[in-house]
Amino acid sequence: MDRRIPWKPFRRAFAAIANRRFEPALLAVTAGALIAGGIAWLADARDIADLCWGLGTVVAVVPAVVWVLSALQRGHAGVDLIAVLALGGTLAVQEFLAGALIALMLATGRTLEAAAQRRASHDLRALLEHAPRSARLRTGTEVREVPLAEVAVGDLLVVGPGEVVPVDGRVAGTTAVLDESVLTGESLQVERADGAPVRSGVVNAGGAFELYATATEQESTYAEIVRLARQAGAESAPVVRLADRYAAWFLPLSVAVAGLAWLVSGSAVRAVAVLVVATPCPLLLAAPVAIVSGLSRASRHGVVIRDGGALETLGRARTLLLDKTGTLTSGRPRALDVAAAPDRQSTEVLRLAASLDQVSPHVLAHAIVDAARARGLDLSVPTDVTEEPGRGAIGTVDGHHLTVGRHDGAAPHPPWAHAVDNRAVLDGAAVAWLTVDGRLAGAVLLRDPLRHDAPRTLRRLRAAGIDRLVMLTGDRAEPAREIAAVLGLDDVRAELTPADKVAAVRAERARAVTLMVGDGVNDAPALAAADIGVAMGARGSSASSEAADIVLTTDRVDRLADAVTIAVRSRRIAVQSALGGMLMSLAAMAAAAFGLLPPAPGALLQEGIDVAVILNALRALRGDRAGRPPLQPTTEALLHRFAAEHDDLQDVLEAVRNAADQLSDSPGPVALAAVREAHRLLTTRLLPHEYAEEHQLYPALAASLGGPETTATMSRAHVEIERLARRIATHLTLSDADTHSNTNTSADIDSDGTLRPEQLDDLRACLYGLYTVLRLHFTQEEENYFSLAP
Known part of the structure; x- marks a missing residue:
């Protein structure tokens, strides 16, 4: 006869208790027992009341013993051990009401914790x-x-x-x-x-x-x-509960006080009373409440945190490792600039290129078409389109034979094209050349741009306690270093393989709690190797999401700063609640040790302590003033409006730079015409936009950001933009005055005119200066203001 057979039901029972789905059932049973006993007590059926409360206590003892044995098997004694001692003590001295109250608190804490620790599978x-x-x-x-x-x-x-x-x-x-x-x-x-x-x-x-x-x-x-990825995931150590860390000193202290009270007084009831008020309900309840509240707040910000342990660890992170493409950058190429041959306009170059690329599946073609549509250009329908892989598209648009893509280099590059090549190297951009009827007509420079919300995000992360920021990327060193310089990163490591990234993560983990953020399949091993892995889940690969502890469900990296801020605050509140509750419990323990607090009143007092610490823990549900400032709906609408206008005004910036370039090449009538066209765009489109920002957007932002000083720097930029525009207009007026004096005819600002040699240096400086100021001003607004809008 197999002697092991009778134990199978017990093994199955213990397995069921270990299952997280057991906690809600235990909560229902203990609450029902406490309520039923209360009803019987009010009906003066004291024996039935004690029976109900005693059954509730016994029901809680069995799983509590299993949890304690499981913790001891892992090498540490958790908070549940005090609860087991208190439950056993109340049964021994027949303080059934106290036992039922402790059973309910234990079941509530375990249920909250189970809800906070829903770790998903990392099966890749x-x-x-x-x-x-x-x-x-x-x-x-x-x-x-x-x-x-x-x-x-x-x-x-x-x-x-x-x-x-x-x-x-x-x-x-x-x-x-x-x-x-x-x-x-x-x-x-x-x-x-x-x-x-x-x-x-x-x-x-x-x-x-x-x-x-x-x-x-x-x-x-x-x-x-x-x-x-599998090996790195297997190396991840289980997270130690915040409650268990504090129990490491609170547990022996409680047992020592109870034992001393029994030894001095000779009363077992007094020792049980000490254990009852020592039951660490602030740890069992307050810490999980704060963590669950943090998880709830994070989910409202589009951040899915897989369990409470991940939130706790996130709150302790001090090193942040970031992938570049798709994390710090948008992950999609965008049109950086449009260059045109001297006899063409940049808007026409973009319109023709986008018309042909409408039918191309290439990622750069999509970027060109998106840029044209963002500027509201009317595209023509191409015909006879063919595409050579790696070369580009060929077809007919408006009766002209066009090619968009690589230039074969058979024909010599004109000087303007050499300038495009040089700029592509300096900016780390790809170039899509446009030829019209066999002649180079222009080029579109494309680059994966930095996310507008990245600089603000990293500033907020440093404020939240992240003291080391490192980029890990498989991309080339030059663009990686440029982005690192713009963002003020502490280190950058480029041209890394997935194995290199894992090695870098392990090295950083040896120094501090490390957070890794990525979006691609190549990032999955590094995410699994980090203390906390964060996946850009909105457009990132599902593999990175599977290997991560946290997933950002919206395509905004500033949600990472939200997550860290929420985690730090939730953990701080959990610690405050736990320590505050334990201090009050220590005071109650002292009263119980001197016989001033019997077990049942002690359990009720402990309930009062629980209410206090839980109310404090619920503060984690409220927002943090250090986070993203709240915006009125009208302000959000203004941000979206002016952000869209920035996209529409890109051709104005290109016209200003083109005019400066033409003045440098050959300061003749063609260059002067380009300056006039730039001035027309400035006065009819850009300056009205800046005026509207100054008088509509900035006052609305000042109300949300804390006063007019927050927009003062941007207002000063408006003054400089207007000053340079007036200076350009003065140069055009001087050229017209020269024409008038030479021809004795009336002239206006639209006449042909000529430029004096002494005007050239200052006019060229004005144009290049205006272009630089505008680029900087647009970037600052996009990073500081437009990134606030959800």
């Missing part, structure tokens, strides 16, 4: 779904699909359009156009020439190409990412 399901499972093997003229495990080094594989590269290899015979964002996070597509190495996991964004395998499935890059 999305990583596995993206991983290829087969490859197309070419043998002679035959191409057949084989399981990925059968691919050997040296095999010739065919990768079709849109397919994932199955193993590491080298391009064979042609140029491959690849989307490597899954590994590097960089949204721009890249080209790999014949013989260039290609890593598994990247996506073929062009036509079919052939690949010589240089690694097997298990030795390839993508398989290594999956392994790293």
